[in-house]
Amino acid sequence: MERISILGFILAILYSITTELACNGHTHIGNNVQSEQKALIDFKSGLKDPSNRLSSWKGSNYCYWQGISCENGTGFVISIDLHNPYPRDNVYENWSSMNLSGEISPSLINLKSLKYLDLSFNSFKAMPIPQFFGSMKNLIYLNLSSAGFSGAIPSNLGNLSNLQYLDLSFKHPYDIDFEYSNHLFVENIEWMTDLVSLKYLSMSFVNLSLVGSQWVEVANKLPSLTELHLGGCSLFGSIPSPSFVNFTSLAVIAINDNEFNSKFPEWLLNVNNLVSIDISSSQLHGRIPLGLGELPNLQYLDLSLNFKLWGNISQLLRKSWKKIEVLNLFYNELHGSIPSSIGNFCNLKYLDLGENYLNGSLPEIIKGLETCSSKSPLPNLTELSLYDNQLMGKLPNWLGELKNLRTLDLSDNKFEGPIPASLGTLQHLETLYLPWNELNGSLPDSIGQLSQLQDLDVSYNHLSGSLPDSIGQLYQLQYLDVSSNHLSGSLPDSIGQLSQLQDLDVSYNHLSGSLPDSIGQLSQLQGLDVSYNHLSGSLSQQHFLKLSKLESLYMDSFHLNVSPN
Numbered sequence: 001m002e003r004i005s006i007l008g009f010i011l012a013i014l015y016s017i018t019t020e021l022a023c024n025g026h027t028h029i030g031n032n033v034q035s036e037q038k039a040l041i042d043f044k045s046g047l048k049d050p051s052n053r054l055s056s057w058k059g060s061n062y063c064y065w066q067g068i069s070c071e072n073g074t075g076f077v078i079s080i081d082l083h084n085p086y087p088r089d090n091v092y093e094n095w096s097s098m099n100l101s102g103e104i105s106p107s108l109i110n111l112k113s114l115k116y117l118d119l120s121f122n123s124f125k126a127m128p129i130p131q132f133f134g135s136m137k138n139l140i141y142l143n144l145s146s147a148g149f150s151g152a153i154p155s156n157l158g159n160l161s162n163l164q165y166l167d168l169s170f171k172h173p174y175d176i177d178f179e180y181s182n183h184l185f186v187e188n189i190e191w192m193t194d195l196v197s198l199k200y201l202s203m204s205f206v207n208l209s210l211v212g213s214q215w216v217e218v219a220n221k222l223p224s225l226t227e228l229h230l231g232g233c234s235l236f237g238s239i240p241s242p243s244f245v246n247f248t249s250l251a252v253i254a255i256n257d258n259e260f261n262s263k264f265p266e267w268l269l270n271v272n273n274l275v276s277i278d279i280s281s282s283q284l285h286g287r288i289p290l291g292l293g294e295l296p297n298l299q300y301l302d303l304s305l306n307f308k309l310w311g312n313i314s315q316l317l318r319k320s321w322k323k324i325e326v327l328n329l330f331y332n333e334l335h336g337s338i339p340s341s342i343g344n345f346c347n348l349k350y351l352d353l354g355e356n357y358l359n360g361s362l363p364e365i366i367k368g369l370e371t372c373s374s375k376s377p378l379p380n381l382t383e384l385s386l387y388d389n390q391l392m393g394k395l396p397n398w399l400g401e402l403k404n405l406r407t408l409d410l411s412d413n414k415f416e417g418p419i420p421a422s423l424g425t426l427q428h429l430e431t432l433y434l435p436w437n438e439l440n441g442s443l444p445d446s447i448g449q450l451s452q453l454q455d456l457d458v459s460y461n462h463l464s465g466s467l468p469d470s471i472g473q474l475y476q477l478q479y480l481d482v483s484s485n486h487l488s489g490s491l492p493d494s495i496g497q498l499s500q501l502q503d504l505d506v507s508y509n510h511l512s513g514s515l516p517d518s519i520g521q522l523s524q525l526q527g528l529d530v531s532y533n534h535l536s537g538s539l540s541q542q543h544f545l546k547l548s549k550l551e552s553l554y555m556d557s558f559h560l561n562v563s564p565n
């Protein structure tokens with residue numbers, strides 16, 4: 001009996017303690033809820049919201065307010081996502097009307113569990129990044145990209161030791177609207193070495209001219225860094241080699257649009273995890289290292305518009321390039337001929353070697369049948385651009401085997417011979433540029449099979465014969481230029497079926513006969529040039545009434561007359 005009394009006493013005490021803790025806990029949680037709600041209301045009160053995006057920010061259930069996410073069970077705010085849903089590269093009116101602006105209240109400090117903050121693509125015009133952001137030590141994600149902030153980036157952001165994602169970049173660097181351009185700059189970059197958890201860093205078009213070459217050593221001290229974006233940051237001078245390459249996690253480096261005047265940083269060849277390298281338009285010079293082709297994970301390489309990078313394309317493309325998808329070496333000083341081994345690039349989607357000094361002919365055959373699982377060469381290639389080189393010889397039939405090709409640009413070379421009929425098998429082709437070559441023969445009838453073709457330019461060649469009737473089957477065609485050839489015969493009546501055509505240039509040929517009446521059906525036509533031919537007849541006023549979008553018209557006044565009827 002005594003034991004039962006003691007047990008009852010203990011149970012009573014435990015009940016009392018549990019009840020008290022529960023009550024106190026409930027009070028504590030209630031206080032937290034009030035504190036979190038007040039912090040959000042104070043934050044909202046400082047904002048200007050012309051489109052009323054924050055109309056849901058009322059009532060007590062703030063975890064369901066737009067852009068707010070809470071931790072399950074506690075009511076602590078862990079995420080504020082108020083990025084503009086219409087970034088600037090979308091419809092301007094929508095972007096502008098959805099802008100948040102005004103002041104950012106320091107009440108955000110009271111959100112002790114906040115981990116995610118996104119204010120990107122808004123318009124905090126000329127406002128400095130708030131200093132108190134550096135006190136929000138639980139932040140894992142901070143995105144202030146293209147939000148209108150200006151001035152020096154506060155160094156106390158270095159206090160955010162848990163931060164994994166930091167984006168202070170500007171996504172529209174060439175915007176003429178000064179009001180929304182990026183005026184952020186960094187006076188000293190040493191504070192970044194304290195961001196020991198950082199995986200993603202983007203400061204593109206932030207002015208880093210005051211930090212010199214220090215950015216390399218600083219980035220090298222970030223052990224978890226996976227992506228580094230410093231495009232257009234006014235970096236200059238030589239790209240130094242770090243004392244010890246520690247970029248063990250680095251997969252993406254984009255340091256394009258700078259003014260380095262440097263050789264290619266060969267220490268990148270020791271970073272085996274690299275997936276993407278962009279050092280385009282950055283005044284690099286010297287030889288492109290062959291070791292780039294041996295990086296085991298490289299998928300994207302853009303060294304275009306450096307003007308003075310050089311190398312032998314045959315040697316460069318004979319490397320393995322196991323995973324390469326995008327290879328852009330446009331506008332440099334590459335020389336040599338393209339090897340047949342290029343067909344082994346089974347993952348390649350985009351190849352631009354335009355505006356170099358490539359010579360020789362395209363290989364008669366290319367490898368790939370034995371390498372690629374599709375049993376066809378370059379099975380994923382969508383764009384092939386070899387324009388403005390010194391390539392010669394005939395166009396090989398294997399061009400018609402590039403089944404996924406959307407753009408083929410071989411303009412401004414010395415190609416000769418006929419246009420291969422096999423090009424008609426490229427069912428996905430949207431752009432075909434062959435001007436400024438020495439091609440002869442007629443335009444193949446198979447050209448009419450290119451049902452997706454939008455742009456066709458074969459001007460400044462030696463093509464003869466007549467335009468095939470099949471050209472009227474190119475229902476998506478918007479631009480047709482066959483000028484400066486030796487074409488003869490009449491314009492086919494089928495040309496009136498090109499309902500999307502905006503520009504038609506057949507000038508400087510030997511075309512004869514009358515303009516077909518079907519020309520009047522080209523309701524989208526903006527430019528028409530039929531000058532310097534042997535065309536005759538008249539165009540009625542009705543033709544011109546139908547061509548309501550016509551902006552430019554060039555006719556040989558000696559042979560064509562405009563009839564008033």
